[in-house]
Amino acid sequence: xxxxxxxxxxxxxxxxxxxxxxxxxxxxxxxxxxxxxxxxxxxxxxxxxxxxxxxxxxxxxxxxxxxxxxxxxxxxxxxxxxxxxxxxxxxxxxxxxxxxxxxxxxxxxxxxxxxxxxxxxxxxxxxxxxxxxxxxxxxxxxxxxxxxxxxxxxxxx
Numbered sequence: 001x002x003x004x005x006x007x008x009x010x011x012x013x014x015x016x017x018x019x020x021x022x023x024x025x026x027x028x029x030x031x032x033x034x035x036x037x038x039x040x041x042x043x044x045x046x047x048x049x050x051x052x053x054x055x056x057x058x059x060x061x062x063x064x065x066x067x068x069x070x071x072x073x074x075x076x077x078x079x080x081x082x083x084x085x086x087x088x089x090x091x092x093x094x095x096x097x098x099x100x101x102x103x104x105x106x107x108x109x110x111x112x113x114x115x116x117x118x119x120x121x122x123x124x125x126x127x128x129x130x131x132x133x134x135x136x137x138x139x140x141x142x143x144x145x146x147x148x149x150x151x152x153x154x155x156x157x
Contacts, residue, residue, distance in 0.1 A: 008087040010094045011039060013046060018056075019071040020046065023098075025081050025090035032074045043070040079108040086112045092119065120150045 010023040020043050024035055047070050050056045058065045081090050089112045097103040124147045 007081075007084070008091045009035070009039075010091045010098075011042060012098055013070075017071075019073055021073050021075050023075050023078060023091075023094040025087040025094075027074075027076075027078070027080050035074060036072050039072055040069065043072050046070060075103075078103075079106060079110040081112075082109075089115050089119075117150045117153060120147060121154050124151070 007026045009025060012021040012023065013019075014021055020039065022035060022039055024032075047056075047067055051058045051067050058067045060066065078094070079090065081087055090110065093106065093110060093115060094103070097106045
């Protein structure tokens with residue numbers, strides 16, 4: 001029986017360069033050629049959708065409409081997960097660094113434990129602030145122990 005592995009990748013559509021950039025969390029396990037084959041359908045569909053909504057014009061070749069797929073680029077020299085369960089953390093970090101235009105300075109190796117604690121803390125603070133703004137509160141006993149522990153670690157207690 002064949003074992004099936006699944007993990008996340010991040011696709012970033014670069015509108016200015018008209019290409020699809022792929023950020024592979026598990027690059028040392030999956031060859032780039034296979035990854036390009038797997039995402040090629042997106043490169044075709046995105047291009048067709050943009051032409052059909054009038055965002056881009058198609059090329060005319062010998063009187064026939066020709067829509068070329070987007071170029072697919074596998075972004076190299078990124079931190080990679082070393083296990084089978086950190087792909088979500090890597091996708092979140094890739095996205096954060098793309099948005100902030102700091103992908104070149106992303107820490108390598110990535111400390112996933114610290115990223116998780118920071119993420120949990122930010123999500124907790126966001127929820128807490130939202131509850132405070134909307135005038136309701138959550139009983140301290142209902143707060144997950146892991147969240148309280150993460151908050152203590154952040155404060156250094």
